[in-house]
Amino acid sequence: MAGGAREPGRSVTSKVLALLGAFDAAHPQLTLTELARRSGVPLSTAHRLVGELEEWQALSRAPDGRLRVGLRLWELGQLAPNRLRELAHPWLQELFVSTGENVHLAVRDGLEVLYVDKVHGRRAVPIVSRIGARLPMHPTGVGKALLAYEPDWFVQSYLARRLERPTPHTITEPGRLARELAAVRAQGYALTYEEMTLGSCSAAAPVLVDGRPVAALGLVVSSRRARELPRLVEPLLTAAARLSRLVSGSGP
DSSP: OOSSTTSTTOOHHHHHHHHHHTOBTTBSEEOHHHHHHHHTOOHHHHHHHHHHHHHTTSEEEOTTSOEEEOHHHHHHHTTSOOHHHHHHHHHHHHHHHHHOSEEEEEEEETTEEEEEEEEOOTTSOOOSOOTTOEEESTTSHHHHHHHTTSOHHHHHHHHTSOOOOSSTTOOOOHHHHHHHHHHHHHHTOEEEESSSSTTEEEEEEEEEETTEEEEEEEEEEEGGGGGGHHHHHHHHHHHHHHHHHHHHTSOO
């Protein structure tokens, strides 16, 4: 690709990857200026590279002129192997049918949870998670279900960080959070009450292979129906246990 190759310290490839990496679930559309700022690529270089990315359909334009990820990248993304999602999706559907609630599947990626699948209906409570979105671990049900089963060194390192506080109900005190994670391990599931988003509560269970968390299944309900969370735990645990066996190759 032309443009920007003479700028010291960064190859054209690294600049293209930085431009594409500037998009995320919180920033699905960006102006050229925003894209240059978030990627750290000079505006003039970004302008040249964006033109070629648009031509290749890696980027496209929204009706208001802002840039967004193009269909070519989506098409390539579908080629990535995702055995976990393929195995889990029928169980997400079954859990949604039996409960009528939002159901999602998440994995840990670094210090965040990455949502890889979701099943929801028109009448389910709106939630912030969506496929491809990343959220902190400690305020989310799936995040707590994963974090509770990580090695001690990882948990200690996570708790030593400055923890985000999305709502006034988010637990950020290291000691209190450590006790809650111990309770999650003891009971096999996590519950959250308006810790990530006001108005919603969640239950989540880990998908374990040889005792290690490979994913977590979660359900989200309106805070008005928080009392109903306990009755959702049994079908949630059943689905997570069956998916654990499938992923480990030991049967349905």
